[in-house]
Amino acid sequence: MPTVAPLDLDGHCMAAAFLGDVPVFALASGMVHRLDHGTHAHELHDGLLTAARSQDGLSLLSGGEDGKVMRIDRDGTITEIRGPARKWVSVVASGPQGAVAWAEGRQATVRLADGTTRELTEDRTVEAIGFAPKGMRVALARYNGVSLHWVAGSARPVDLEWKGAHSAVTFSPDGRFVVTAMQENALHGWKIDGKPGDEPKHMRMTGYPAKIKSLSWSVKGRWLASSGAISAIVWPFSGKDGPMGKPPLELGLRSDTMVTCVACHPAEELVAIGFADGMVLAVRLADSREALLRRPGKGPISSLSWRADGRLLAFGSETGDCGVIDIAG
Structure with missing residues (x-):
């Protein structure tokens, strides 16, 4: 039977993640709690709006109402990537080779590991950023579609148009598809591996009763799991x-x-599935077999993250009802 180590925090958990073997929980207040031979609290922001784990899995990136972009490592080391600014940073993303990206309003910034930066400006507010799995290419989601930019060079961006507001964006692990979540309770995708000059093929994934706030690719990229219904839509x-x-x-x-x-x-x-009542299930894709990982709690599950070996699962909720599940018991 799975066992749960609970952690009762004060406020909305924006991100639960493992940095190596260390579970961390980032709260909307701007506090980040690390569980490393005890609980350690770090104040990163005056109001945290977004957080994302780095691609190497060893640090957590965050943006806030104070305009700062921050990084905290698994040992608690804090780095200020961008200092305080007037505009809120509502989007951060991690890329390959230590790249970091963030957005404020219509402008996105990509910062490479050597400290060089590239600014990318859109006609509408940048709602989400996704890095391609190979090559330094980013997708910027905005109203009426997505722009694909190469960070280096002067090539014109590729516009993937679809009317409506796009609030999240992700590349498939093989780089063949780009998928967005929309305000219209739907996913939209483009097949982008065609020949040069070919129009990307559209994919409409509709029928959701609520907004889709969570997306996750399966280990080999054969499936895309999503929230927004009374079951996980995969x-x-x-x-x-x-x-x-x-x-x-x-x-x-x-x-x-x-x-x-x-x-x-x-x-x-x-796939681990979190529900509005705090319950967490694990379900096998091959045969839909279910295992209860956590009974209902105090509030909706807002974040789930596996440790790299897949034995431990960190969870956070909108009420600060957090913890770590050992699926092996």
Whole structure:
């Protein structure tokens, strides 16, 4: 049976993550709590708006109402990447080779490991940033679509147009697809691996009763799990054209409670599903077999993150009801 080590914090948990073996919990207040031979509290922001784990899994990036962009390492070392500014930083993202990106209003900034920066300006507010799995390329989600920019060089960005507000963006692990979450309770995707000059193919993934706030790719990129319904909606991406013409899996169905967060296992085709009542399930994609990881708690699950070996799962909620689950018991 799984065992749960609870951690009761004060406020909305924006991100729960493992930095190496150290679980951390970033709160909207700007405090980050590390569990490393005791609980350690660090104040990173005067109001935290966004946080994302680095691609190497050893640090957490954050942006806040104070305009700062910060990094905290697993040992508690804090680095100020960008100092205080007037505009809020509501988007941060981690890229390959130590790259970091953030957005404020219509401008996105990409900072490389050597300290050089590239500024990218859109006509509308940048709502989300995603790095391509290979090459220094970023996707900027905005109203009416996504712009794909090469960070180096002067090549014109590729515009992926689709009317509506796009609030999240992700590349598939193989780089063949770009998928966004929309304000219109839908996902939209583009197939971008065609020949030069070809129009990207569109993928519409609709039917959600609520906004999609969580997306997670399976370990080999064959599936994309999403929140926003009374079950986790998991789309197939293994074929040439992704999910076009194929129905999704519906995992962890509960008739009265919405899925608020999803996190695919780092080694197995398994997804952790968090619900609005604080429950957490693990469901196997192959046969939909379920395992209860945590009973309902005090508030909606807002973040889920696996340790690299897939044995431990960190969770956070909107009420600060946090903790770590050992799935092996």
